[in-house]
Amino acid sequence: MAGGILMHRSNFLKRCIDLLKTLSNIWMVRNTLTELDEDVTGGETDGDPNTRVTTLTNLPEDVTSDILMRLPVESLCRVQCVSKTSLDISRSPDFATLHNLQAATDASPMRVTTWCSGTSVLQAWQSFKYNSIKQTLTKSVHVFQIGSKQYDFEVDFVFCNLVFLKTLIRHGSDGFGPCLLVNPLREEVLELPLSNIPVPTTNTDSGDDTDWYGMGYDNITSTYKIVHVRATNNCAVAQVFVVGTSSWRQIPLAPPFDESTSFSGKRSNNAIYVGGHMHWLVYRKIESLGYMISFNFNREEFCATLVPSSNYGTYGGLHLLEFRGSLALVDVHRPDVYYNIKIWVLKSYDDEKKWELHHNITMKCLLPIWTSFPAWSTFREFCAEWEHGICLASEDQCYFLDLRNLSMKIEQLPPYSTPGYRSKARCIALGFKHSLSFFMMSYHQ
């Protein structure tokens, strides 16, 4: 049982749920996202917008949203009750992310979140902000630190500024450790209950990534769920945890996880939540093909889609990300002295999932040469969206690709504030607000 500096747990859990409730209906409001399966419930008026009864005087929604996002959580919960429009606004996913980012832009003293069990801090994540106007990458005030004798933690995904950490089983330790959900922008940590479902042990030497996690919103039951899959060569188990309950629940796994279609193998280092589904990239060694696995939180089902990358050669990297509101795939390939970057966007999300090539860029630039790694190891590299394009990170450098003029700017990441820590070359993106993008970089002793 972890000691250390946790927020008052029940209070946090309640506030976490309440805050998360303002994030709901992820596929409701974004204009650029195409139509998805389920219909939306809750909060919106029917019919022609011109017949809407409620308007916040004649303020445009942008301005109202701007005002609301500066409110602390308690008063946001009140303002939600003002009218259906304010409920709509405060529930949109853009709003929630921006609301958290507002906390990031406001803070000036250092804000540190810590979770330690009986030992000193061993890993830390330092936040950085990239200012697209000044083109500077500077340290930001948010830091979170983790310390544990038994477990190493690794970021598995980011969902609406919440960072999910899973434990890496150290050789010789006795199994799973707890998973953590951290909100670095508001200094809150939630420790998830341990799984009570027996899961197959894995051979950790195989180098395959066998534990996958994802988080999303089920708009039918209005709950937030976290899904966990452990897939080994010969079997797979999946379970779901509903935030606010106290235990995991096993779910039957449908294909593509049965024995004959094993999906174990290297996985992209980030899972992406777009359109009500969580998505992961997997490589099937048998077929030498890449797939995107998606989990639907309403039906609690998986499905697989081919990804349009033909380049599993020696150089390159494949990343899933949210780009301009849609799900996108970035394929970085280095056929010879030039780098080729392709950005595919998933346009239709029904049965015929279609990837459209939106950008095809060839440039001679200073991306690190991944000579010593086979393609899918470059999943350790990171890719995210910023205001004017995409950015890639590796080691201690960030590369900002500006899609307006196809230029690349390289920024060096400063070392961690406490000496004795080395960069772990793992980077996570927390989103961006106007011209400020937020990232976190990990360091360890």
Added chain:
Amino acid sequence: MSTPAENEASIKQESGPSGTVQDKPKKIVVRTGDGEVFELKEEVAMEMETIKTFFMEDNISYETVMPLTNVDSWELVKVIEYCSKYVELKNKENFHKELKAFQDEFVKSMSPKTLLSLSNVANYLEIKYFLDFICQAIADHIKSKDVEYVRELFGVENDFTEEEYEMAKTEAPWAHENLDKDLY
């Protein structure tokens, strides 16, 4: 063959935004929604993206009076006051301190409804820093107020049914306790 009128027109064109040598500071003229005409210093007017785009995009001469139909004269007075001060302080050393002091004074005399109108104007004129400031001022004002107050302030009708309202409230019951009981 060009007529004197044409010559005059071309000369006027040259003295527009593309800028030939002129000694006196340039002025931009605007007309507000309620018919008043204001002369703005160029450097202040250019803080407003809407005005800047209007003149710069099509190289329109400063002789043109730009109509600002969505802005009332009293609002423009306030905007000019803020932007002029901002431009004045911009390059100074104690910029943040002095701006903060000015901001506090600026907000003191204003009612919340005034702030709301100004936020609309700031958005229309596209003055980012002014919009930031006004939105923050409004947020600071409403953060401790209850639901009724916010409704009245924004002039919003309650379109929830009894049940819907109770449901929305129960999502965070602790948020509705211990509030300012200010009258609007």
